[in-house]
Amino acid sequence: MTDKKPKNIFVQGAIAASFIGESIYKHQTQKNIGAHSIFLGQVRSDVIDNKTVTAIEYTSYEAMALEKMHEIRESIFSKYSLTCMHVYHSLGTVAAGEICLFVFTSSAHRKAAIDACEETVERIKAELPIWGKELFEGEGYQWKENSLGV
Amino acid sequence: MTDKKPKNIFVQGAIAASFIGESIYKHQTQKNIGAHSIFLGQVRSDVIDNKTVTAIEYTSYEAMALEKMHEIRESIFSKYSLTCMHVYHSLGTVAAGEICLFVFTSSAHRKAAIDACEETVERIKAELPIWGKELFEGEGYQWKENSLGV
């Protein structure tokens, strides 16, 4: 365990594709990296009882989520040989087609980055106190439910 | 099997981070996508017998590589429920810190994209006739060897 302060992971609204490109670009100075693994969650325009999801509105118990994410990060770093790891999650409204989750792991050899990315995504979905409200076209909403590991 | 012509996967030189950002952006119109998985290979500046790798020069038996990649693509699409898949590999010289491989899979639910991306990367490394020549600082070189699954 380190005594580092939990890093903020939350961004207001969608995560821009250009931001992801820039994050990748910034790693080109780290010449010990051989592999990057990236997971992106995108808001789907599901149709539920003839109503179409146009956006998801995310809320979180932020203080607890950042503490928990800090724990996850420490545990992933102790388990895998990573050079770095970045996590961003949206809060507020993210329209269908936009990115709401960005997990980015890097390592010298591919297995560590790939496995760490997948495990981090699973843990984020299972352990971070974040809730998505699926907003329907016109009006109405439904609270999103995560199915684990699918 | 489809009768589609093999898609080209080769790009001259490094794959730009901005190109990756743009590829992600283009998927925002596909509102049935819920998850993207991306793998990036980056050239490492390894030190071998006191000599530092400054770049890798890639060559390929291109016709065979494209045929093989077509086979891999068909087999991955028949195994996983994907919306799309994109693969790019560099030819020619890629400097340390630059991206030489970009594998990008998308699906409605995360498991398909994640598993398909990982399997595609493993198959590319094992089955595509591509060779990397590690160029040392100053002069000299060494032919790269892949260790599978690391």
Added chain:
Amino acid sequence: MTQITIIAFGQLTDITGNRFTIDNIIDTNTLKIQLEEQYPLLKNRKYAIAVDEQIVSENTLLNASSTVALLPPFSGG
């Protein structure tokens, strides 16, 4: 008399709002009973109770400075 502030999240806010208070409770077991009296709709809902940002699985003593949160199943990502 101890008054505890409770914060709620996700679908539970449709029932309780974001924030409310409950009087005269000493631990999470009595909290749960009182909660479901005050908001009968909660009885059919799945939720965890967090005290000071930790989910509690056993009965836990509360005091006026406790931060109590009601957490329905997570749906981030």
Added chain:
Amino acid sequence: MTQITIIAFGQLTDITGNRFTIDNIIDTNTLKIQLEEQYPLLKNRKYAIAVDEQIVSENTLLNASSTVALLPPFSGG
């Protein structure tokens, strides 16, 4: 007399160059013997033989229109 053009890749090009021809071979077994006579350094190298873009594991007949390639272990990605 059949003359076959062989293309080589990767580390093998240090020994054979990118492209060379071999005379009087009828199949991949005789090719292998002839190759290692012409380029003794090949004996210590691992490589596969591809005929018309397919790696062959059994002895395969060759003709003047065959595309024959020597493939050392792959190192893409």
